[in-house]
Amino acid sequence: MRLTKLAVVAFILNSLLATSVFAQEESASARQIIDKFQTDLITVMKDGKKLGYSGRYDKLEPAVINSHDLPKIARIVVGKEWEKLNDEQQKKLTDVFSKLSIASYAHNFKEFGGETFTIDSEEETKMGGVVIHSHLDLPDDKPVKFDYMLKEKGSSWRIINIIANGVSDLALKRSEYTAILQREGFDTLIAKINEKIDNYAKQ
Amino acid sequence: MTKKTLATLICSILFVANAQAKSHDPYESFNRKMYDFNDSVDTYVASPLANSYKFITPQLVQTGVFNFFNNLKGVNVVLNDVLQAKFSQSAADLGRFTLNSTAGLGGFIDVAKHIGLEQSDEDFDQTLAVWGVPQGSYLVLPFVGPNTVRGMPATAFDAAANPASYASAITYYISAPVQVMSALNARANAEGSLKFINEAALDKYVFTRESFLQWRKSLENDGKVSSTIDDDLMLTEEKSVSGLNLRLNDYKQFEIAAKSFGSVAQKFDLTAQNFEQATRKIEHLKHR
Secondary structure: OHHHHHHHHHHHHHHHHHHHHHHHHHHHHHHHHHHHHHHHHHHHEEEEEEEHHHHHHHHHHHHHHOOOHHHHHHHHHHHHHHOOOOOOHHHHHHHHHHHHHHHHHHHOOOOOOEEEEEEEEEOOOOOEEEEEEEEEEEEOOEEEEEEEEEEHHHHHHHHEEEEOEEEEHHHHHHHHHHHHHHHHOOHHHHHHHHHHHHHHHHO | EEEEEHHHHHHHHHHHHHHHHOOOOOEEEEEEEEHHHHHHHHHHHHHHHHHHHHHHHHHHOOOOOOOHHHHHHHHHHHHHHHHHOOOOHHHHHHHHHHHHHHHOOOOOOOOOOOOOOOOOOHHHHHHHHHHHOOOOOOOEEOOOOOOOOHHHHHHHHHHHOOOOHHHHHOOOOHHHHHHHHHHHHHHHHHHHHHHHHHHOOOOOOHHHHHHHHHHHHHOOOOOOOOOOHHHHHOOOOOOOOOOHHHHHHHHHHHHHHHHHHHHHHHHHHHHHHHHHHHHHHHHHHHOO
């Protein structure tokens, strides 16, 4: 009987311990997502020349998909215009937007010159998000600040926005995308995104 | 003159800027034309000249020229540090300017950077922001590029405070090459950013406008990113994002400006008192 009680206490203690460890992991996981993504980027940069554009794209595709919430970002960048798109258009936009995101990483992070990422701090936002403050040290230039905004998705965290040296990628893209949608329409927006993907692949 | 006149001047700038601040880009039609004009000038004149400059000028000289003009900008930085009541930062920037002007051979070598003394990024536009003057509408100026209603007088103030503007006081033969060199060097340094815009932007005008306005906002906050920025973005999905900067009404803006100016003036008073005390102490020592 005593043994059973002890077992129950041990079980409860164990559960509590597990819960607190889980809570710690949860709060640390946003940081882990960024840490893993930045490590992946540096790894691809180091092999950048050897891999070529398509090699970098293939390596970065899972890294970007597993760290970014691309469908959500695609929805936010068109703002209220999202509701006006039909299912097929929404799917098309999410698809080309995802390709553009991976392509721009593959194009812009193509070689390694001694750059290093450092995570400086993290903070929670009022709406339950997490901001990871980090910076990229460049060998011959001022460091670039990278602030990542993450939201919880299922049991993990995903990047929603990146603010580089104070410029929000999400806000910038939303201004551009909504302006094009309103002035020139959906087909032009898709054509312009595809043109950018092609240009990245050519260079 | 003094505080009262200065306060009136600031308030008049504030009202002019605020009257224009209904939307962040009400002059889009004009601005787009100016943007296209500048783009053409850049493609056919500035870019080829800057490329020639880069081609014929050794990297060492290019860096030296950049350092020289950047060091002269140090005068503006120190002045604006003081106007924003950032007194310890102004001391560091003054030290940086003095070191580079002497040991750095007139500013051609950035000695201060090598000892870890980075230059702060301050200008009169940020000073006006600290004083509570709203940013006002976005404006694209011919040959000059992106600016705002608040940024225009601020740019003029900074130019007036920069020693490089007074090269003509020495002689015309020095002045012209100095100004050309400064412009070519600035364009050559912007090459990377312009290439990035060309590659990344779906609409170059909107991309330039948004990144310019956000970059200026970030400088106002000394590079600090608010943890609410993206929550705001999610909440206001139905609204224009750039409108975020311009939401406050006239009364609130006026109140903030008055308060900011009051606190800056208070800091000035304290500094003046410290100087007064120091002077008295020196006088006292003299008479001993």
